[in-house]
Amino acid sequence: MNKNRSKEYDVIIIGGGATGAGTARDCAMRGLSVLLVERHDFATGATGRNHGLLHSGARYAVTDHESAAECIEENMILRKIANHCIEENDGLFLTLPEDDIAFQSQFVDACSSAGISTEIIDPKLALQMEPSANPDLIGAVRVPDGSVDPFRLTMSNALDARLHGTDILTQHEVTDILKEQDRVIGVELFDHGKKEKVNYYGKIVCNAAGIWGHHIANFAGVNINMFPAKGSLLIFGHRVNKMVLNRCRKPANADILVPGDTICLIGTTSERIPIEEIDNMYVSKDDVDVLIREGVKLSPSLATTRILRAYAGVRPLVAADDDPSGRSISRGIVLMDHKERDGLEGFVTITGGKLMTYRLMAEEATDLICKKLSVDKKCETASIPLPGSEKSEETLSNAGNKIYTGASITQKSAKDRHGSLAHKIANGDSNEDSMVCECEGVSIGEVKYAINELHVNNLIDLRRRTRVGMGTCQGELCACRAAGLLCESMEEAGKAKDDLANFLQERWKGMSPIAWGETINEIQFTSWIYEGIYGLKPENN
Amino acid sequence: MKFDNIIIGGGLSGLTCGIKLAEQGKKCAIVSSGQSAIHFFSGSFDLLGKVNGEEVTNPLESMKFLPQQHPYQRVGLENIERLTDEALHLLIRAGLSFTGKADRNHYTLTPMGVMKPTWLTLNDFTSFDQKDSFPWKKAVILNFSGFLDFHTLFIKDGLKKFDINAQIKNVSMKQFEAIRKNPSEMRSTNIAKEFDKGNAIEEFAQKANLLSEGFDVVILPAVFGLFNKSVADQLKEKINKPVLLLPAIPPSVPGIRSQITLRERFQELGGTYLLGDNVEEGIFEDGRLLEIRTNNHGDIKFEADQFILASGSFYSKGIVATHDKLYEPIFGLDIDGDNNREEWFDEKFFNDQAFMRYGVKTDENFRALMNGEPVQNLFVAGSVLGGANPLKEGSGAGISLLTSLHAAEQILK
Numbered sequence: 001m002n003k004n005r006s007k008e009y010d011v012i013i014i015g016g017g018a019t020g021a022g023t024a025r026d027c028a029m030r031g032l033s034v035l036l037v038e039r040h041d042f043a044t045g046a047t048g049r050n051h052g053l054l055h056s057g058a059r060y061a062v063t064d065h066e067s068a069a070e071c072i073e074e075n076m077i078l079r080k081i082a083n084h085c086i087e088e089n090d091g092l093f094l095t096l097p098e099d100d101i102a103f104q105s106q107f108v109d110a111c112s113s114a115g116i117s118t119e120i121i122d123p124k125l126a127l128q129m130e131p132s133a134n135p136d137l138i139g140a141v142r143v144p145d146g147s148v149d150p151f152r153l154t155m156s157n158a159l160d161a162r163l164h165g166t167d168i169l170t171q172h173e174v175t176d177i178l179k180e181q182d183r184v185i186g187v188e189l190f191d192h193g194k195k196e197k198v199n200y201y202g203k204i205v206c207n208a209a210g211i212w213g214h215h216i217a218n219f220a221g222v223n224i225n226m227f228p229a230k231g232s233l234l235i236f237g238h239r240v241n242k243m244v245l246n247r248c249r250k251p252a253n254a255d256i257l258v259p260g261d262t263i264c265l266i267g268t269t270s271e272r273i274p275i276e277e278i279d280n281m282y283v284s285k286d287d288v289d290v291l292i293r294e295g296v297k298l299s300p301s302l303a304t305t306r307i308l309r310a311y312a313g314v315r316p317l318v319a320a321d322d323d324p325s326g327r328s329i330s331r332g333i334v335l336m337d338h339k340e341r342d343g344l345e346g347f348v349t350i351t352g353g354k355l356m357t358y359r360l361m362a363e364e365a366t367d368l369i370c371k372k373l374s375v376d377k378k379c380e381t382a383s384i385p386l387p388g389s390e391k392s393e394e395t396l397s398n399a400g401n402k403i404y405t406g407a408s409i410t411q412k413s414a415k416d417r418h419g420s421l422a423h424k425i426a427n428g429d430s431n432e433d434s435m436v437c438e439c440e441g442v443s444i445g446e447v448k449y450a451i452n453e454l455h456v457n458n459l460i461d462l463r464r465r466t467r468v469g470m471g472t473c474q475g476e477l478c479a480c481r482a483a484g485l486l487c488e489s490m491e492e493a494g495k496a497k498d499d500l501a502n503f504l505q506e507r508w509k510g511m512s513p514i515a516w517g518e519t520i521n522e523i524q525f526t527s528w529i530y531e532g533i534y535g536l537k538p539e540n541n
Numbered sequence: 542m543k544f545d546n547i548i549i550g551g552g553l554s555g556l557t558c559g560i561k562l563a564e565q566g567k568k569c570a571i572v573s574s575g576q577s578a579i580h581f582f583s584g585s586f587d588l589l590g591k592v593n594g595e596e597v598t599n600p601l602e603s604m605k606f607l608p609q610q611h612p613y614q615r616v617g618l619e620n621i622e623r624l625t626d627e628a629l630h631l632l633i634r635a636g637l638s639f640t641g642k643a644d645r646n647h648y649t650l651t652p653m654g655v656m657k658p659t660w661l662t663l664n665d666f667t668s669f670d671q672k673d674s675f676p677w678k679k680a681v682i683l684n685f686s687g688f689l690d691f692h693t694l695f696i697k698d699g700l701k702k703f704d705i706n707a708q709i710k711n712v713s714m715k716q717f718e719a720i721r722k723n724p725s726e727m728r729s730t731n732i733a734k735e736f737d738k739g740n741a742i743e744e745f746a747q748k749a750n751l752l753s754e755g756f757d758v759v760i761l762p763a764v765f766g767l768f769n770k771s772v773a774d775q776l777k778e779k780i781n782k783p784v785l786l787l788p789a790i791p792p793s794v795p796g797i798r799s800q801i802t803l804r805e806r807f808q809e810l811g812g813t814y815l816l817g818d819n820v821e822e823g824i825f826e827d828g829r830l831l832e833i834r835t836n837n838h839g840d841i842k843f844e845a846d847q848f849i850l851a852s853g854s855f856y857s858k859g860i861v862a863t864h865d866k867l868y869e870p871i872f873g874l875d876i877d878g879d880n881n882r883e884e885w886f887d888e889k890f891f892n893d894q895a896f897m898r899y900g901v902k903t904d905e906n907f908r909a910l911m912n913g914e915p916v917q918n919l920f921v922a923g924s925v926l927g928g929a930n931p932l933k934e935g936s937g938a939g940i941s942l943l944t945s946l947h948a949a950e951q952i953l954k
């Protein structure tokens with residue numbers, strides 16, 4: 001085991017979700033030396049497994065005033081600092097004949113007291129604004145909801161953290177917390193690439209591992225009462241709705257339809273699961289059936305829209321310390337100084353909250369870390385834009401213009417994905433412009449940029465960065481092309497073959513719960529190509 | 542319009558059945574809505590590569606281990622050898638040339654560098670007798686600059702198993718500059734079209750000869766000869782080393798050429814081939830199919846004495862799945878499969894998937910069942926039949942060829 005203590009970081013942050021990446025950025029901007037560690041890849045936890053709803057807070061207005069107020073404040077901030085990750089679509093809260101219209105005025109009042117602007121829209125007008133909405137609606141309220149791309153948001157935070165000096169280790173799993181008496185001094189990591197253990201040392205260790213924070217806390221010998229709540233979602237193959245659609249009633253199953261890029265998402269179910277199951281994210285047949293049944297009520301055309309994938313995530317909910325039964329679960333931000341709570345110095349946990357409030361969570365965690373390190377520097381993340389988000393001549397959020405044709409397709413799609421960083425992608429050279437993924441417009445240049453600059457270790461990472469294999473062909477041929485490129489950069493063909501097999505397995509996980517219609521046809525085709533013609537097997541090496 | 546026989550589906554089984562019937566003087570029509578599996582063809586027709594997870598050396602011998610509901614068992618094992626012979630000769634008469642024997646599998650090399658057992662290999666490609674040796678020592682893999690669809694590194698890696706350290710070299714061709722400019726044009730079929738024109742081949746062969754000096758074999762992507770059938774042969778003549786072609790990302794150039802060759806043979810025999818038309822429904826009377834209606838021909842009815850359903854599996858829409866059922870979309874024939882979608886799949890992508898075995902139910906003479914009763918004059922052939930997982934078994938083309946010849950024999954009786 002590596003016992004090199006020569007470098008001690010100010011802070012080691014565990015977890016490459018929005019919270020961890022955001023905290024790394026904030027800490028680094030305040031001048032701390034930071035190490036960010038993630039066991040898989042960025043946004044593989046709850047961050048990459050949610051709606052991507054840029055909440056206005058309206059959804060919580062009636063039931064949770066505090067969350068609603070936090071949401072609208074962060075909503076306005078994200079529009080400024082992360083505009084390349086956001087689509088300003090606005091949202092409609094629909095009242096359907098089966099819902100109580102009286103809820104509407106309660107809802108509008110609650111919104112305004114939380115600072116969320118609302119506008120009651122005549123049902124006829126609402127249908128003009130959003131033709132995909134259920135034509136039977138009897139009421140509609142417009143709110144400043146939007147969509148956020150969580151992958152891009154997390155990557156931008158990680159990139160900026162790196163620009164401010166953060167060291168980043170993906171594929172590194174925390175397997176223990178190192179302690180000296182009552183003080184945490186570092187982490188033991190398992191490097192999944194090299195298959196070996198290494199230790200890293202820091203003055204503070206910050207647990208931002210979402211639901212897995214439960215295990216991290218246990219490594220440190222403290223206990224956090226996590227209550228994992230699984231939610232399933234479906235992705236549809238094209239964008240049915242322009243605006244976010246919600247039901248105007250108390251939050252329930254499958255009542256949010258969020259558009260994003262060229263697709264839309266319906267979610268979510270909510271189910272308590274045992275902590276042992278948090279790594280087993282299957283979507284059941286019943287989940288799928290509920291999501292479709294409820295989704296069709298929001299937008300009837302979903303009944304005939306192709307479903308691309310099903311997936312599930314786990315919300316990192318925390319029970320109050322005095323309530324181990326979990327009856328009064330908080331949905332708000334949970335920040336723990338384990339010195340105060342458990343007498344353990346050098347250890348901080350930031351969890352709970354929402355994707356929406358990741359920045360605020362990062363700010364609160366960083367404030368605490370700075371206080372502990374006696375660093376006196378103000379948080380600036382609410383005003384300094386993320387890389388890629390700096391003002392550019394075009395607005396990137398205009399989804400209506402997203403159908404591109406002609407040779408510039410790759411540059412435009414790349415711009416949508418990487419914002420003003422798109423200039424880093426080589427182009428204008430027929431080699432770099434060659435298309436890897438036709439339905440998502442991904443070029444060789446973009447793939448190479450992702451491999452060289454964005455911590456891509458395998459095809460699944462690449463999909464998260466570039467959308468290779470996210471479109472309607474679901475990675476049939478583009479995955480193979482991309483594998484070829486990845487293989488060139490890694491110079492390890494055997495690994496690339498296994499990687500391709502893993503990629504197909506990962507896609508299958510998302511497709512098998514919804515594999516009927518075109519999807520089953522394509523799956524059969526894909527199997528013939530990869531297994532039949534290419535002779536790919538799960539264990540090539 | 543009245544025919545002796547109408548075939549629904551212009552894939553490998555529809556075409557073979559049509560050729561066989563037309564060769565026997567029947568007035569036939571094939572209606573085909575679109576692309577078929579042969580467009581993606583590896584270059585080899587499989588008969589039987591695996592039974593119960595064990596690799597097969599003699600397919601004719603090993604068929605007795607197949608379950609009773611398997612199409613080969615239903616054709617009758619006593620008929621198989623004759624039908625394999627007949628299939629080969631029918632393909633040769635059509636103008637395709639192959640190597641391979643039904644009683645002994647040979648091997649082909651896949652682009653992942655795996656040796657796969659198979660029955661008939663198109664002469665473009667190389668067939669190997671042994672799975673664990675490679676007949677050459679020094680190999681060079683040539684690719685066209687900018688062509689993403691040929692996986693040189695995977696091939697190189699695969700060859701390491703045979704202790705071959707292959708070299709990869711790129712060839713730049715000015716003839717491809719135009720297609721390289723458009724980001725999505727550098728694909729197999731477009732390269733093949735350039736070679737079809739005839740002017741690139743000489744130059745390419747010269748470059749290949751230079752680059753392959755000191756090597757024993759030249760490995761190239763199979764992108765030669767789309768419409769022009771002699772290109773692959775010309776190439777092999779001009780390159781002064783053995784040439785080993787390997788599949789690129791589909792569509793498959795030799796596959797499309799094979800499909801065209803079979804279609805032309807059918808048309809030369811007087812057959813009517815309606816491409817891009819979809820059969821929508823049929824009219825039945827007293828347990829017989831009287832006529833079918835197609836999308837392009839509206840009210841015009843297509844009548845025949847016998848019909849053959851060769852509409853393929855899911856990927857060709859011969860069978861359709863919705864969230865709560867499976868069905869045969871043209872006639873609503875009985876399906877051999879489970880309506881509960883939880884039964885269709887295994888959670889592991891590379892495991893045996895139950896849905897691969899689903900297909901149209903038939904009686905012992907391969908007549909389609911409808912509400913449990915056979916339709917007297919509607920035969921079923923090819924991958925629309927259930928009862929086998931041709932991917933796991935390596936029996937795709939074999940089932941299509943043999944069941945379609947068998948159906949033709951029933952009709953000719």
Ligand SMILES: Cc1cc2nc3c(=O)[nH]c(=O)nc-3n(C[C@H](O)[C@H](O)[C@H](O)COP(=O)(O)OP(=O)(O)OC[C@H]3O[C@@H](n4cnc5c(N)ncnc54)[C@H](O)[C@@H]3O)c2cc1C
Pocket residue numbers: 014015016017018019020037038039040041042043044045046047048049050051052053054055172173174175208209210211212213229230231232233267268312313314315316351352353354355356357
């Ligand atoms: C179904 C669903 C829908 C949701 N919808 C919304 C929504 O629309 N809007 C919204 O704002 N919020 C939504 N949320 C909540 C939101 O997704 C989460 O609150 C947020 O993403 C949590 O981010 P995080 O970074 O704290 O945790 P995570 O994203 O889970 O990150 C934790 C990271 O830690 C890593 N990790 C775990 N163990 C280790 C280890 N031992 N070593 C190293 N790394 C480790 C994990 O791999 C993971 O990447 C939803 C959640 C769910 C489940």
Ligand SMILES: Cc1cc2nc3c(=O)[nH]c(=O)nc-3n(C[C@H](O)[C@H](O)[C@H](O)COP(=O)(O)OP(=O)(O)OC[C@H]3O[C@@H](n4cnc5c(N)ncnc54)[C@H](O)[C@@H]3O)c2cc1C
Pocket residue numbers: 524525528529532533549550551552553554555572573574575576577578579581582583584585586587588818819820821851852853854856857858859871922923924925931936937938939941
């Ligand atoms: C991608 C792929 C690659 C394969 N490669 C090989 C290989 O290399 N070697 C091998 O041995 N096997 C291979 N197979 C297995 C293959 O299924 C069989 O070899 C065989 O080609 C199947 O032929 P078929 O005629 O039964 O079906 P298909 O080839 O599927 O043909 C069915 C035809 O029916 C048409 N059709 C369907 N419905 C209608 C309608 N309503 N009206 C009109 N027309 C209709 C379709 O358009 C299609 O043209 C492959 C399969 C796939 C999917």
